[in-house]
Amino acid sequence: DAKTTQPPSMDCAEGRAANLPCNHSTISGNEYVYWYRQIHSQGPQYIIHGLKNNETNEMASLIITEDRKSSTLILPHATLRDTAVYYCIVRAGNSGNTPLVFGKGTRLSVIA
Amino acid sequence: GAVVSQHPSWVICKSGTSVKIECRSLDFQATTMFWYRQFPKQSLMLMATSNEGSKATYEQGVEKDKFLINHASLTLSTLTVTSAHPEDSSFYICSAHTNTEAFFGQGTRLTVV
Numbered sequence: 001d002a003k004t005t006q007p008p009s010m011d012c013a014e015g016r017a018a019n020l021p022c023n024h025s026t027i028s029g030n031e032y033v034y035w036y037r038q039i040h041s042q043g044p045q046y047i048i049h050g051l052k053n054n055e056t057n058e059m060a061s062l063i064i065t066e067d068r069k070s071s072t073l074i075l076p077h078a079t080l081r082d083t084a085v086y087y088c089i090v091r092a093g094n095s096g097n098t099p100l101v102f103g104k105g106t107r108l109s110v111i112a
Numbered sequence: 113g114a115v116v117s118q119h120p121s122w123v124i125c126k127s128g129t130s131v132k133i134e135c136r137s138l139d140f141q142a143t144t145m146f147w148y149r150q151f152p153k154q155s156l157m158l159m160a161t162s163n164e165g166s167k168a169t170y171e172q173g174v175e176k177d178k179f180l181i182n183h184a185s186l187t188l189s190t191l192t193v194t195s196a197h198p199e200d201s202s203f204y205i206c207s208a209h210t211n212t213e214a215f216f217g218q219g220t221r222l223t224v225v
Contacts (some may be wrong), residue, residue: 034214036216041221043219045216046215097209099146099207100214102148102156103155104155
């Protein structure tokens with residue numbers, strides 16, 4: 001079973017920031033928070049991951065609360081191409097032989 | 113970054129025939145690959161874990177004789193859907209991992225008619 005809970009859907013206006021929340025209250029100390037997204041009829045695409053510090057890359061920012069029980073993925077300037085299902089997944093580091101367990105994710109719709 | 117290539121991206125086959133889907137890690141070696149299935153408006157469900165040089169391990173409810181997995185090299189795993197039926201129509205996705213990251217193929221949409 002997935003160890004995360006996310007809202008089923010969200011809307012965001014094009015050009016605005018999209019803030020996608022995720023609860024992972026049972027996360028263990030060695031588990032990272034990963035975010036993937038899946039655009040329709042494609043394989044999941046890696047976005048970002050973090051352990052406890054906030055992270056930023058060219059796609060997004062990841063804010064993790066101090067107690068690590070929740071996190072927020074931020075797309076700073078959402079475009080129509082960001083419309084996708086976003087999955088928040090917790091996964092132990094150095095777990096190359098462990099599959100990702102997908103929850104239901106959040107369906108983000110970016111609206112013009 | 114690492115790339116996983118899946119082929120074909122879509123296939124239509126007749127009931128009773130078999131279909132093979134290939135998953136390749138293009139610039140890294142993967143002793144383990146994973147196969148997922150995704151029905152419309154649902155999330156990815158793990159079907160099986162493909163292990164190089166040994167038998168695959170299947171999730172509960174997945175028929176190993178129907179979904180044959182071969183992982184003969186460190187860069188290639190194949191999934192063969194045998195005696196396909198319309199209910200096998202789905203989106204099949206493979207993944208391969210490095211120590212820290214998971215990479216996914218583009219997916220294969222199988223339609224059985």
